[in-house]
Amino acid sequence: MTVENFIQLQPEEDLLAIVHQTWIASIVRFFFLFCWVVFPFFFFFPLLSLGLIGLAIFLVLEVPAAYVFSQKYVQWHRTVLVITDQRLVDINQKSLFDQEVSEVRYEEIIDVLFRTKGFFPTLFHYGTLKIRVKGQSPDIYFDYVHHPVRIQRLIQEVRKMIGNQQITSQEISLHGERTKTIS
DSSP, rough: OOGGGGGOOOTOOEEEEEEEESSSSGGGHHHHHHHOOOOOGGHHHHHTTTTTHHHHHHHHHHHHHHHHHHHHHHHHHOEEEESSSEEEEEEEEOOOOTTEEEEEGGEEEEEEEEOSHHHHHHHEEEEEEEESSTTSSSSEEEEEEEEEEHHHHHHHHHHHHHSSOOGGGGGOOTTTTTOOOOO
16 A cells, blocks of 8 residues: 555655554454354355345345444554654544544654553564654554564654754665565
């Protein structure tokens, strides 16, 4: 997915990374939703033999399952943290038709923290990224980040370079290579 699907880059702004929530944290939820979507199909032909009543029962089972699955998938897929050389953009997809976008420039960032709590987050290296912001703006929380320490280092490196001078995207790296998409 391209950055244009999420934000409009400003002139002279370069994309450094698009951070998605890790799929590992959502695997159980998606497994049960997938089962809910597939389950009615096992009874499709017996239900069709009942005529319109059977079709209605099938649709009552299938339509909500498909809706909830698509809503959760869109919510997971379109919740991203876009990191550029000038700002951070947090896009939080709350439901199919509800999206919250917040933006913070590096000069407004006080601190970048991460937390990995629990057995599975520690085992699979994911956690919550917290970006503390100056002023009245609320802090940015980004859950289920894969390797949050890498994202923290990238943001801290950009903040440090911006504090010293103007930078170009070629000067910023994450473990030696420029990063586009992290999930």
